[in-house]
Amino acid sequence: MSDRDEKEAEFIISDRRPRYDLDETPSSREDQKKDTPADERTGTEKEQSFRDGSTIRNEKETSSTSSSSEAGLDQILALLSGMVLNHLAFDPETRRPAPSFNIREARFFLGLMETFQEAFRDKLPVSLLDNQPVDVDEAPRLGHIPAILGGMAISALGVDPRTGKPERSPDFESSKLLIDLMDTFLQEGEPVLGAEEKEYIKDMIYQAKMYFVSLRDRKSQG
CATH class of the missing domain: 1.20.58 (Methane Monooxygenase Hydroxylase; Chain G, domain 1)
Structure with a gap:
């Protein structure tokens, strides 16, 4: 087997997951990182670069606050609301329900959002909490x-x-x-x-x- 084949065996194309099956020591990985150009780094190293903050990301975030860029519980709530909307979507051209339309699934995610709110009530902004439930005068009916x-x-x-x-x-x-x-x-x-x-x-x-x-x-x- 040639040196080229041995080198290619160390990588999985398009796999961005961390690799734990390589026979490398921490020092050898550091030496390889120093000698490897930025555009030839493995997916694992690129992931680390993203987590640490790349140059491009840092440049874009110079005018934004740290709270807007950090992951937070409110973002999870927003993603859950996106799932609700996805299951209640309609085609704007035909004005008919989209293929993903599913009332039962939308109801599930709505219930999940309520459970999430109760579990993290002391950690979410007050504006995202249902502190004063709206009293419904009558049950929904076809009319x-x-x-x-x-x-x-x-x-x-x-x-x-x-x-x-x-x-x-x-x-x-x-x-x-x-x-x-x-x-x-x-x-x-x-x-x-x-x-x-x-x-x-x-x-x-x-x-x-x-x-x-x-x-x-x-x-x-x-």
């Missing part, structure tokens, strides 16, 4: 869905649903889609909705459509 869609439809028209005051330019396309979704919900929910809920939803749809037409006509005339 809340078209109500939310109606509020979103009015909001898409550039109006604050709570005050009725204009806030921005209307997005008629988005508002129309949301009103259509209210119609779809009413049609598909016919077998499971009560008579009172149906009348309530029909009234919301009528009001949303009238407001849509009124605002669109006003914009076209102006």
